[in-house]
Amino acid sequence: MPELRKDPIIGRWVIISTGRGKRPSNFTHKREDVLKGGFCPFCPNNEDKTPPEVLAYRNDGSKPNTSGWSVRVVPNKFPALQIEGYLHREGVGIFDKMSGIGAHEVIIESPEHNESLATLPIKQVENVLWAFRDRIMDLKKDTRFRYILIFKNQGFEAGATLEHPHSQLIALPIIPSLVAEEMKGAKEYYEYKERCIFCDIVRQETTDRSRVVAENNEFVTLSPYAPRFPFETWILPKMHDASFEDIQKQNMENLARILSESLKRMSRVLNDPPYNFIIHNSPLKDGKTTYEDYYHWHIEIMPKLTHVAGFEAGSGFYINPTPPEEAAKYLKEAEI
């Protein structure tokens, strides 16, 4: 069973796959090995090659685990965490660990192997977002979980191991360290200013305009003021909202529109780069803490253009060769 282990100095939890650890010789796989297998378990008619679906949108009355779906969610065949078991916490001398309980699911975004979120119709992007929301609503009933992380790895260099368009979801018994830091920073700002820092950012950026990439009635896409990565963008709801899953039905279409537009602009300017996005959402409610006032969910999109090396990861110090104002200008002016 995998373990969650805590770095004793900075308190960051890490998943350690115990039991079937990766041996030194397993790290040599190449782009070709991974992406050009020929067979795709996510394509229609191969439904029996994935674990049974936990959700599928079907308009044609087709049966579960057969073709006919537009979006399909399945457990990850090689999960980083295990859904069954008791959440057991334990000390190991001065160290702390926890059983690796969690859910790891794959959201198959389309039956079409060669599409991507940037090329799919808006309606289909909206369906993917609804699938994210429906899975959150279901998984938050499980009181073992504190956080649901939704992310996408697109392209080999960004960590994808299959080409078919998909995103992933990991439900965790802990809060990821960067989200915890954002929570803390946003809370301190709120206590000092009595305002949400993300709302203040949206207000300043939509007035200043130099870092705005795209905008509609409910959402704005920005190059953030101090981005770690060149051409990094954030999509924020303009109105204060702590939790993605609370989104109003009529706003989902505009979220799909701006996500699609932002990905299209990035693809155009950077020639279809590998990228990641992550939904930074509130932790699940534990009855003790309320985040509603000071946290503000958003999506962070990071194209993978440079070798982010251990230097950055190991120091927390980033050198970004492209000012966000220039990145925003390129993205904004791209013809899509």
Add this chain to the structure above:
Amino acid sequence: MPELRKDPIIGRWVIISTGRGKRPSNFTHKREDVLKGGFCPFCPNNEDKTPPEVLAYRNDGSKPNTSGWSVRVVPNKFPALQIEGYLHREGVGIFDKMSGIGAHEVIIESPEHNESLATLPIKQVENVLWAFRDRIMDLKKDTRFRYILIFKNQGFEAGATLEHPHSQLIALPIIPSLVAEEMKGAKEYYEYKERCIFCDIVRQETTDRSRVVAENNEFVTLSPYAPRFPFETWILPKMHDASFEDIQKQNMENLARILSESLKRMSRVLNDPPYNFIIHNSPLKDGKTTYEDYYHWHIEIMPKLTHVAGFEAGSGFYINPTPPEEAAKYLKEAEI
């Protein structure tokens, strides 16, 4: 001039290269473009192709900026920060910035193009470590600086742009975010336990042994308990010591020995992988804070085996497929 900009939510400073920002088409360089240039500015007799040296170890009475050196330190020709200027702090609405003042130097580790820190004689590794120390002693006189970051990118995938063995140094007017977090965590532990957490880790690990990779009288190399990366190792002084530059002369040889051994073991087990190391050192003294009691300098070595993607960078959440106990066993048992 470059700028230091602060993320308003979590307080992380980032260098933004303004002025000559990297355009979208500049991100497409390949391994071949970078490493196989033919001409090497770090090789002997090409001393005039680098900025004038700030330090060189010469035993033959040779003149500065000529051949005859064993270790040579020069300013980086394309520095991330600028040494000249006044350290100016400024608000931009709710945002904060600082002029990009700093030093960025290259430590050329040997005249031999095809050597590496893992293959150089111990004496030469020791010279490299003395060069780190001498540069820290010189740069800490500059009161604009708060931190001196010493690191190595080896191999294209780890961010190296030249093959010739070299490390780098960046002097900064801020403390890198991960070091600041370590400081904070170590301080909290010290206040609670009245002991250094790193000393406690050394004590527990040298008793338990399952994560010890190498050891001598003064230093120990460990696979840390909760590593983010497979085969990550840390070298720690066994005796409490806050600052690398305070190292006793007679200990430097043992540091060179264990660094060399740790790199050799990693090279052997992982087939000469790209890697980074970073010296996690105390901040420079500012007259207000003392770190002596609770901080404990160390070196973190991270082979680059997986695509650490935006997912990890964007969530702070890491999945490590190799338990540190297994990594330590492979490294410890390697024949070197």
